[in-house]
Amino acid sequence: MNSVELVIDFIARHPGASAKSIMHGTGLGPYALRHVLAGLAARDLIRQTRSTSRPLCWWPCHTAAEREGEHAAWYQLREKAQALERKGFWHRAAGVWLQALDATAEETLRHRAARHRSRCLQRAARRGEPYDGIAIAAVEGIDTWGL
Numbered sequence: 001m002n003s004v005e006l007v008i009d010f011i012a013r014h015p016g017a018s019a020k021s022i023m024h025g026t027g028l029g030p031y032a033l034r035h036v037l038a039g040l041a042a043r044d045l046i047r048q049t050r051s052t053s054r055p056l057c058w059w060p061c062h063t064a065a066e067r068e069g070e071h072a073a074w075y076q077l078r079e080k081a082q083a084l085e086r087k088g089f090w091h092r093a094a095g096v097w098l099q100a101l102d103a104t105a106e107e108t109l110r111h112r113a114a115r116h117r118s119r120c121l122q123r124a125a126r127r128g129e130p131y132d133g134i135a136i137a138a139v140e141g142i143d144t145w146g147l
Helices: 003-013 019-026 030-042 064-068 072-087 090-103 107-125
Strands: 046-049 057-060
Touching: 003 019, 003 030, 003 046, 003 057, 019 030, 030 046, 072 090, 072 107, 090 107
Parallel strands: none
Antiparallel strands: 046 057
């Protein structure tokens, strides 16, 4: 089992676990655990909550049965938006996240859709990277200077 599977399994068995308990239960170090938790939260596999009486706690996101139930439209739109993000179509992905936001009434899913949409719009606003490739090419037999 790799570290990601260890953390997912631990959180599924111990919902609401703190990072310290996850660290002790899985044997991961603090830096590795922080990296794994951030990656899983970005993929919407786990979520975090904070309260005044308890430290930061980690919870599993919706189960497969819930994904097929009343939130099925949200999860389908999420998959579509993530596919567009992988292709770099940030404006289109932001539009799909907006549709996902409208597709559900559950506050946590709406918050996730809004957060992802905001990230897509930030990525879309970035300028392109400067071009560091070949600026001049020569083709044998063609005199470009004489044109």
